[in-house]
Amino acid sequence: MSNQLPDGYAVLEPFVDYWAVSGTANRDQRRSDSTPAQRNAFYAIAKDLVPQALAQLDAKPIAELDDKERRLLDLLLSFTHVTHAVEMLTDGEARHAKFRKEMRITRQPAE
Amino acid sequence: MNEHTPIYTAPEEQVAWMGTDPIPAKAYYDPEWFELERRAIFMRTWLEVGHVCELPEPGTWIRRELEFAQASILIVRGKDGQIRAFYNACTHRGTQLVEEESGKGTNFLCPYHFWNFGDDGRLVAAPDFNRFALTKEDCKIPKVSVDTCAGLIFVNLDPAPKQTLREFLGDFADRLETLPVARATTFHEYCYDIDANWKITYDNFQENYHLRHVHGRTGIATVHADNLYGYPTGYTFHGKHRTQTIWSNPEPQIKPMQGYNFGLAAKIGMEQGIIGGPEDRTYFAVFPSLFIIGTPIQHFSHKVYPISATRSRGVFRVYWIGEGDTATKRYAREYALAGIRDIHTEDVNIINRAQKGLLSGAIKNVHFMSMEGLCRHLYQQVVAEVEAYRNESQPAGERA
Ligand code: FES
Ligand SMILES: [Fe+2]
Numbered sequence: 001m002s003n004q005l006p007d008g009y010a011v012l013e014p015f016v017d018y019w020a021v022s023g024t025a026n027r028d029q030r031r032s033d034s035t036p037a038q039r040n041a042f043y044a045i046a047k048d049l050v051p052q053a054l055a056q057l058d059a060k061p062i063a064e065l066d067d068k069e070r071r072l073l074d075l076l077l078s079f080t081h082v083t084h085a086v087e088m089l090t091d092g093e094a095r096h097a098k099f100r101k102e103m104r105i106t107r108q109p110a111e
Numbered sequence: 112m113n114e115h116t117p118i119y120t121a122p123e124e125q126v127a128w129m130g131t132d133p134i135p136a137k138a139y140y141d142p143e144w145f146e147l148e149r150r151a152i153f154m155r156t157w158l159e160v161g162h163v164c165e166l167p168e169p170g171t172w173i174r175r176e177l178e179f180a181q182a183s184i185l186i187v188r189g190k191d192g193q194i195r196a197f198y199n200a201c202t203h204r205g206t207q208l209v210e211e212e213s214g215k216g217t218n219f220l221c222p223y224h225f226w227n228f229g230d231d232g233r234l235v236a237a238p239d240f241n242r243f244a245l246t247k248e249d250c251k252i253p254k255v256s257v258d259t260c261a262g263l264i265f266v267n268l269d270p271a272p273k274q275t276l277r278e279f280l281g282d283f284a285d286r287l288e289t290l291p292v293a294r295a296t297t298f299h300e301y302c303y304d305i306d307a308n309w310k311i312t313y314d315n316f317q318e319n320y321h322l323r324h325v326h327g328r329t330g331i332a333t334v335h336a337d338n339l340y341g342y343p344t345g346y347t348f349h350g351k352h353r354t355q356t357i358w359s360n361p362e363p364q365i366k367p368m369q370g371y372n373f374g375l376a377a378k379i380g381m382e383q384g385i386i387g388g389p390e391d392r393t394y395f396a397v398f399p400s401l402f403i404i405g406t407p408i409q410h411f412s413h414k415v416y417p418i419s420a421t422r423s424r425g426v427f428r429v430y431w432i433g434e435g436d437t438a439t440k441r442y443a444r445e446y447a448l449a450g451i452r453d454i455h456t457e458d459v460n461i462i463n464r465a466q467k468g469l470l471s472g473a474i475k476n477v478h479f480m481s482m483e484g485l486c487r488h489l490y491q492q493v494v495a496e497v498e499a500y501r502n503e504s505q506p507a508g509e510r511a
Contacts, residue, residue, distance in 0.1 A: 057438030
């Protein structure tokens with residue numbers, strides 16, 4: 001549970017198990033299956049860490065990231081989905097999630 | 112006292128020439144009318160079905176299903192680098208050659224009796240072939256006309272197309288070539304099936320009247336007191352095709368991470384030289400059922416495939432240039448993709464209901480206001496194609 005991310009991201013550890021998944025379709029599914037409390041907590045804590053985390057991960061090509069870095073990246077990628085739910089859809093998210101599954105993601109260029 | 116000078120004026124005069132007549136609702140659900148559209152348009156028009164990045168090297172191929180024609184098509188990049196298309200059907204007794212969506216290889220082996228076809232559809236080998244009263248040349252798979260523009264692959268099911276793809280696209284051809292899609296190397300794709308006529312489906316995406324109601328949350332950045340519906344700044348018409356020019360809201364309401372994330376995407380776009388092009392705000396509507404948007408971030412195509420009078424299938428693709436090989440690129444793409452898919456999800460949901468209300472036949476006409484002029488243009492083009500087809504297929508003496 002702890003120490004799954006590079007040093008300096010301990011506050012994000014509680015979100016790893018649920019949100020650090022590979023693939024656009026899986027991340028979208030996590031968004032759809034999550035509760036407002038889960039999304040709001042993730043958003044509140046992650047948003048200020050995004051610039052620092054991206055800068056750190058950009059130092060290497062994606063193919064060379066180690067497991068902890070890769071997990072941090074997956075977390076950030078899930079965070080983009082959560083951002084849409086929290087900032088844009090707000091209380092319309094539950095209804096939107098129902099329709100969203102009809103829009104099948106059929107190709108994702110990278111995991 | 113200060114008079115407020117509106118920052119937006121609707122381009123009413125650009126659509127006035129099409130008139131204001133009500134539109135017969137039957138055109139949006141009647142199977143007989145659909146059958147005419149199918150024959151007059153879809154069976155003999157250039158249709159976009161893919162992108163050259165799906166055929167990255169000689170010996171790669173993709174399969175495409177065109178339900179309106181009950182046709183499965185193989186599009187192949189041959190050993191010589193040429194792109195060819197032919198039916199996914201064996202000339203022995205018709206068996207489909209492949210079930211996979213895409214693959215690699217320069218031969219297609221029919222699983223039934225092992226006829227083996229080359230990358231140009233020619234029969235190259237067949238077991239015990241001398242028992243047939245045939246030559247191998249007789250057994251070539253019927254070809255499908257195929258050509259590309261801006262990296263997009265188009266096919267035409269007419270055995271002898273009346274126009275080349277370039278002639279069909281007219282001045283759109285050169286303009287599309289300036290878009291990022293022409294340089295794209297990869298894409299995200301999302302698809303939907305819908306119980307709706309192809310024109311009802313397509314029309315939703317060529318009017319902004321619904322924007323405020325259907326995209327009240329997701330489309331907030333496009334709403335301004337002077338342009339509550341985010342109407343375009345202009346419309347143009349090019350034969351059967353049309354464009355709208357997307358309005359730029361000078362005072363958008365932007366959420367914190369939304370602003371940050373689009374900033375990242377804009378920076379990447381600048382580095383790739385895809386921002387600030389001549390078509391940045393152009394939304395191309397290519398007859399009969401393709402859209403391609405010029406905006407370089409969330410650069411998407413959308414194809415509506417008709418299946419029946421009241422059933423369609425849609426394919427969205429968001430195109431990218433180069434691999435997402437850094438964390439920031441991957442992050443910016445994921446955000447852009449999820450956002451545009453959210454908006455399109457809302458569209459598909461409302462289109463279902465638009466179709467249901469028409470099916471009883473109680474609604475005799477539908478109405479397009481001026482800012483739905485592109486929908487009117489599509490209807491008028493469809494009618495013109497159907498009329499032309501009827502005139503061609505009637506004996507000369509019976510023509511009106
Ligand atoms: S049907 Fe293809 S080889 Fe017989
Ligand atoms: Fe819409």
